[in-house]
Amino acid sequence: MSANTDSLFTATDINGVSLRNRLAVAPMTRVSADEDGTATETMARYYERFARGGFGLVVTEGIYTDKAFAQGYFHQPGITDEGQAQAWRPVVDAVHRHGTRFFAQLMHAGAISQGNRSRDATVGPSAVQPKGQQMEFYRGKGAYPMPAAMTEEQIADAVEGFAASAARALSAGFDGIEIHGANGYLIDQFLTDYANRRDDRWGGDTRRRTTLVRSVFEAVRARVGAAVPVGVRISQGKVNDFTHKWAGGDQDAEAIFGTLAEAGASYIHVTEHKVWEPAFDGGRDSLVALARRYAPHVPLIANGGVQDAARAQEVMAAGADIVALGKAALANPDFPNRIRAEQEVSAFDPAILGPIANIKPSELTA
Ligand SMILES: Cc1cc2nc3c(=O)[nH]c(=O)nc-3n(C[C@H](O)[C@H](O)[C@H](O)COP(=O)(O)O)c2cc1C
Structure with missing residues (x-):
């Protein structure tokens, strides 16, 4: 092994759950x-394949959490009942077979749902038309519909959906829970100034707009107990608004990351384009530096x-x-093994995600 990639292959842990290295697979919806x-x-x-390829941690694609408004895409997996939960069991076992940890990402699509077996209508913090266009590689087309502003009861149901789904994920064998607070989905809609126009306790300034993410975190934590890793994913950009920036800059970062730290998040997962x-x-600090x-x-x-070991190490050096x-x-489903063996990594071919972003047979044989 080349000495200069050693830092990627040291063990670590999240809330007592050990990881064999610092390389994780990001959540990716594959319908x-x-x-x-x-x-x-x-x-x-x-x-x-990712576990066999040496990743220390895999985060699932976003899994929908209730049979009301949570589902975002047709053929998205759910964890809304015992049957769906137990269907994850062989998936979890396959990942565990190779010594890799597996966290379930729990997701409520809110106003940008574009395929829900349970409902035709969508809900969000406020009746604000989402920006952008539905994603065709997830079977959507055209503008997003106008959502209804969620009632107190609907918010309570959504929070309970996360908590109950987290408990089911543990019963299926997952090692931890990631709450999807990023990329434009429901929790991020509540965090976002233009999408959340509420003047009740769920809206207002940035701190007040963190009320939903805090409530979901606390409900999940209360349900699963202190020993389970419960993290939150956070971003500025959204699938329907790639270049969105927090208007309050550093102060918003302080409000959001500070709230998650105070709440006791087991980890924070930040994602940005680069x-x-x-x-x-005009600033200097990356979101990594600000979260740190x-x-x-x-x-x-x-x-x-991040596409190579040098960049991965640079990001680690930043915090x-x-x-x-x-x-x-x-x-490169075997990215860690390739890095260790000092082999070339392959470039990403977007064709893999077209015309529909489902798992292709060629991925399973490669
Ligand atoms: C096909 C695809 C599906 C994705 N689905 C999810 C998802 O379900 N949940 C999530 O948090 N991010 C999702 N993402 C975003 C990725 O986790 C990641 O943030 C993004 O691809 C940028 O990282 P990268 O440059 O390493 O690919 C998805 C990305 C892709 C390409």
């Missing part, structure tokens, strides 16, 4: 569940644009404990 949201054999084989670049125009500053003792996963790879992991 390869059955129509009823049941995880499949194809998914087990897909996730197992996670090493300055977070704000405002949540100094919270383990940090960083994701976005990340773990680096998560998305597209580079799709191109």
Whole structure:
């Protein structure tokens, strides 16, 4: 092994759960569940490749959390009942077989749902038309519909969906929970100034807009207990608004990361287009540096644009404990093993995600 990649291969832990190295697979929705949201054999084989390839941690794709408004995409997996939970069991076992940890990412799509078996309508913090266009590679088309502003009861149901799903994920064997607070989905909609126009306790300034993420975190923590890793994913950009920046800059970073640290998050997972670049125009600090500053003792996963070992090490030097790879992991499911063996890594080919972003047979044989 080349001495200069050693730092990627040291062990670490998140809330007492040990990881054999610092390389993680980022959550990636692949719409390869059955129509009823049941995880499949194809998914087990897909996730197992990353474990066999040496990743210390795999985070699942976003899993929907309730049978009301949470589902975002047709053929997205859910964990809304015992049947769906137990369907994850063989997937979890396949990953564990290779000594890799497996965290379940829990997701509520909110106003940017574009495929929900349970509902035609969508909900969000406020009746604000989402920016952007539905994603065709997830079977969507055209503008997002206008969501209804969530009632207190609907918010309570959504929070309970996360908590109950977290408990089911543990019963399926997952090692930890990632709350999806990023990328434009429900929790991020509440964090976002233009999407959350509420004047009740769920809206207002940035601190007040963190009320939902804090409530979800606390409900999950109360349900799963202190010993389980419960982290939160945070971003500025959104699938429907790639270049969004927090208007309050550093102060927003302090409000959001500070809230998660105070709440007791087991880790924070930040994602940016290029996670090493300055977070704000004219600024110097990356989101990694800001999370490190405002949540100094919270383990940090960083994701976005990393495609080689040198960049991964640079991101760790800036303050990340773990680096998560998305597209580079799709191109190299054995990225850690390749790095260790000093082999070339392959470039990502976007064709893999077209025309639909489902798991392709060629991925399972490669
Ligand atoms: C096909 C695809 C599906 C994705 N699905 C999710 C998801 O379910 N949850 C999530 O938090 N991020 C999702 N992402 C974002 C990735 O986790 C990651 O943030 C993004 O690809 C940038 O990192 P990269 O440059 O390493 O690919 C997805 C990305 C891709 C390419």
